[in-house]
Structure formats: structure tokens, C-alpha cells
Amino acid sequence: MFHFKGGPSDILKALAIVLAFSFAFIISDILALVFIAIILTSAFNPTVEYLESRRVPRTFSVLTILGVSISLMYLLINTLIPPLVSQTQTLINSIPQLLSNITLQFNLSQNTQNQLLAYSNIGLEEGIIGALNDNSDSLLRIGTGIFGSLIKIITVIVLTYYLLVEHGSIQEFFGNFFEGKSRDKFIYIWGRVEHKLGVWLRGQFTVMFIIGLTSYIGLSILGLPFALPLAIIAGLLEIIPIIGPAISVIPAVLIAASTLSPITILSVLILYFIIQQVENIYVVPKVMNQAVGLNPILIILAVMVGSRLGGPMGALLSVPISAVILIAFEEWKKYNTQKKQKNSAHQITKE
Incomplete structure (x- = not known):
């Protein structure tokens, strides 16, 4: 049988967390x-x-x-x-x-x-x-x-x-909820989160611009009709990692199929394949990995969960939110490790 060992304060904390999430x-x-x-x-x-x-x-x-x-x-x-x-x-x-x-x-x-x-x-x-x-x-x-x-x-x-x-005032306001080393730690985490979010957004716009431009140039060289709308679709869908680039191929292939030319269809497929390979090998690692630092599988799961909970807006914000959660997890893990080390050192001193 399950026995709850916490006191009334623990019950209130759990209830407060549930109410906050709701x-x-x-x-x-x-x-x-x-x-x-x-x-x-x-x-x-x-x-x-x-x-x-x-x-x-x-x-x-x-x-x-x-x-x-x-x-x-x-x-x-x-x-x-x-x-x-x-x-x-x-x-x-x-x-x-x-x-x-x-x-x-x-x-x-x-x-x-x-x-x-x-x-x-x-x-x-x-x-x-x-x-x-x-x-x-x-x-x-x-x-x-x-x-x-x-x-x-x-x-x-x-x-x-x-x-x-009011950036400085806002940071100081929230920092006043902590004291001493805890306040310094809060300011440090605040800085990490800001840096990661800023780099993510700048990197995202860079990737969208590069993919949109290269798609337009490539489709124009191939002579495919409606190159500009297709390129804009390719660039905009980059904001949804992994899934977006795959979806952007579909309208281009349909337009290529309408030309009744198998060579055009094959050329479009090869073009998008090359663009995505260059993106995955060079662009994303250099521009985005330092910002997010998430495993591709975790990114896909984050996008799916975000889409389920918040629709299109949830899918768009899923990656930066996951990046913030990752920072919180890393800091929590670091805190627990330091706490265990202190407890071990204290135990050795006692003996």
C-alpha cells in the first residue's frame, strides 16, 4: 500500500505546482x-x-x-x-x-x-x-x-x-527574490537563457534566409514555374526543424510533376536533396547546434508535443522552450552533483 511521507507543507507545494501549471x-x-x-x-x-x-x-x-x-x-x-x-x-x-x-x-x-x-x-x-x-x-x-x-x-x-x-531593472527585480550565491546563480542562469534564445533566433533567421535564397536560385536555374512562392515556403518551413524541410519538398514536386517531364521531377528532387544535405552537414551545425544543443529525436518529439498542446504556435516555440528546459535540467543536475560532493566530503571529515 502507498504511504505518503510528506507533511502538509509538501501537499500544499504539490497543489500549488498543479494549480500553477493549470x-x-x-x-x-x-x-x-x-x-x-x-x-x-x-x-x-x-x-x-x-x-x-x-x-x-x-x-x-x-x-x-x-x-x-x-x-x-x-x-x-x-x-x-x-x-x-x-x-x-x-x-x-x-x-x-x-x-x-x-x-x-x-x-x-x-x-x-x-x-x-x-x-x-x-x-x-x-x-x-x-x-x-x-x-x-x-x-x-x-x-x-x-x-x-x-x-x-x-x-x-x-x-x-x-x-x-527596463532590462536591468527587471533582472534586478527577480534577482531580489534570492540572496548571496543563489542570486549570483540566478543571474548566471538568466544570462545563459538569454544567450541561447538570442543565438537561436538569429541562427533561425540566418538558416531561413540561406535556404530560401538557395531554393529560389536553384528552382530558377531549373526553370520551374512559381519559384518564388516555393522558395518562400521552403524558407518559412525551416522554422519547424527536421519536419518543415521535408514538407517543403511536396509542393515543389507537385509543380514539377505538372510539367510532364520526368527529368524536371528528378532535378527538383536532387536539388532539394542537395540543399538539405548542405543544410544538415554545414549550415545547421555551424549556425544552430550551438544555440539549441538538442538531439534530433528530442527536437522531433518537442515539435510533436508542442503542436499537440499549442497548435502551430506550440510547434514554432517548442525548440526554444526545450532549450530553456535543457538549461534548467543541466543546472539542476550540476546542483545535485555539487550537493553530493559536499555531503561526501562532510561524511569523510566526520569519520
């Missing part, structure tokens, strides 16, 4: 925004501190960095969106022909071909009109979703601003 799960969407702001703060803070060391006021440094980042993002979007919209619209209009070519390429039955073509001939406009007719409040939901996304983006920017400006 509350965190309830407000997980808010915590996700806070964590994103913390990641951005970790990435920008080294630059802010460098400017501050050059006697640039911290507030001005933060405003400059955020302003430059937002401006670069706007320029990137403004540069990519027109050709992306054009190629995507062409792709949508070409869906019936693409499906027809794919069915011919893979010798699908006539019944399957007719079904695919029937679905594709509905067209994007008819599909949107049908959805609007079926549900009169669709526009309201879309508008609400866009407004909600804008609010979240603004919230993250504002949180990042205050976390950067």
Missing part, C-alpha cells in the same frame, strides 16, 4: 506572446548594450533597433508581395491544368481524373462566394482574425520595447 495552460496564448517578446529581447539586447557602451541612450538605442527592424521587414514584404501575389494568382488559375497534367503523369484512373478536375474547376472565386453564402458572418470572422493578429503583433512589439528598456 493556470499557465489556461493563459497559454498570452504566455506565448510574452515568450516571443523575451526571445526578441534576447536577440536584440546585445546590440542595445553595445550601443549603450558607446554612450548612446538606451531608450534611443531600443527605438532605433526596433525601427530599423520594422522598416526592413516592411521593405522585405513590400519587395516580395507583388511578385508573390502575381505568381500565386497564376498558380491558382493554373490549378485545373496542373491537376490534369499530374493525373496524366501518374496514370490515374479516368474517374479519379474527373473528380480532381471537377473540384479544381470550381475555382477560387466560386469557392469564396460559396463560403460567404453558406456563412454570412465569414467576413466578420476574417476581419476579427486580422484585427486580432494585428493586436498580437503590436503587443509583442510593445512588450519587447519595455523588456529592452
Whole structure:
């Protein structure tokens, strides 16, 4: 029979932990925004501190960095969106022909071909009109979703601003909960977490840019239609480790299959294989491994668990959260080892 040896205080501690996790799960969407702001703060803070060391006021440094980042993002979007919209619209209009070519390429039955073509001939406009007719409040939901996304983006920017400006004060506030060596240990762990999150984000953007650019160059050389949307998909999916790059191959192969050229299909497969091998052998080890330091199997499990618990946002944040948990585990293990060594030394002294 099981006997609980702890006292009332242990029961209260266990209950408090359960309640804390339950509350965190309830407000997980808010915590996700806070964590994103913390990641951005970790990435920008080294630059802010460098400017501050050059006697640039911290507030001005933060405003400059955020302003430059937002401006670069706007320029990137403004540069990519027109050709992306054009190629995507062409792709949508070409869906019936693409499906027809794919069915011919893979010798699908006539019944399957007719079904695919029937679905594709509905067209994007008819599909949107049908959805609007079926549900009169669709526009309201879309508008609400866009407004909600804008609010979240603004919230993250504002949180990042205050976390950067008040970085020292926030660190000191939490550090005051500890004393002596415990406080020093807390500051040390804080620094480790910030460094790892910052390196992860900078590395992630570097990998996404490299893969997106090389995919676009390679697909353009092969003459594959819709190279820009496919390259952007390849770059964006890099944010989901291991699984994302594998998924990015699928749309490229489908477009290649629509050309009715086995050589084009083979060339696309070889291109993506080479890109992923270069990524796995050179790019990821140099850029990402120092940031995360997780086993690939653990990364896959983390992405699956994150996706299950938090949907797409959970999948995106699963790796940095796992990196923070890894730091906590390493420090706990180090603490236990030091404690055992002290106990052993104390026992030897007694004898």
C-alpha cells in the first residue's frame, strides 16, 4: 500500500505546482506572446548594450533597433508581395491544368481524373462566394482574425520595447527574490537563457534566409514555374526543424510533376536533396547546434508535443522552450552533483 511521507507543507507545494501549471495552460496564448517578446529581447539586447557602451541612450538605442527592424521587414514584404501575389494568382488559375497534367503523369484512373478536375474547376472565386453564402458572418470572422493578429503583433512589439528598456531593472527585480550565491546563480542562469534564445533566433533567421535564397536560385536555374512562392515556403518551413524541410519538398514536386517531364521531377528532387544535405552537414551545425544543443529525436518529439498542446504556435516555440528546459535540467543536475560532493566530503571529515 502507498504511504505518503510528506507533511502538509509538501501537499500544499504539490497543489500549488498543479494549480500553477493549470493556470499557465489556461493563459497559454498570452504566455506565448510574452515568450516571443523575451526571445526578441534576447536577440536584440546585445546590440542595445553595445550601443549603450558607446554612450548612446538606451531608450534611443531600443527605438532605433526596433525601427530599423520594422522598416526592413516592411521593405522585405513590400519587395516580395507583388511578385508573390502575381505568381500565386497564376498558380491558382493554373490549378485545373496542373491537376490534369499530374493525373496524366501518374496514370490515374479516368474517374479519379474527373473528380480532381471537377473540384479544381470550381475555382477560387466560386469557392469564396460559396463560403460567404453558406456563412454570412465569414467576413466578420476574417476581419476579427486580422484585427486580432494585428493586436498580437503590436503587443509583442510593445512588450519587447519595455523588456529592452527596463532590462536591468527587471533582472534586478527577480534577482531580489534570492540572496548571496543563489542570486549570483540566478543571474548566471538568466544570462545563459538569454544567450541561447538570442543565438537561436538569429541562427533561425540566418538558416531561413540561406535556404530560401538557395531554393529560389536553384528552382530558377531549373526553370520551374512559381519559384518564388516555393522558395518562400521552403524558407518559412525551416522554422519547424527536421519536419518543415521535408514538407517543403511536396509542393515543389507537385509543380514539377505538372510539367510532364520526368527529368524536371528528378532535378527538383536532387536539388532539394542537395540543399538539405548542405543544410544538415554545414549550415545547421555551424549556425544552430550551438544555440539549441538538442538531439534530433528530442527536437522531433518537442515539435510533436508542442503542436499537440499549442497548435502551430506550440510547434514554432517548442525548440526554444526545450532549450530553456535543457538549461534548467543541466543546472539542476550540476546542483545535485555539487550537493553530493559536499555531503561526501562532510561524511569523510566526520569519520
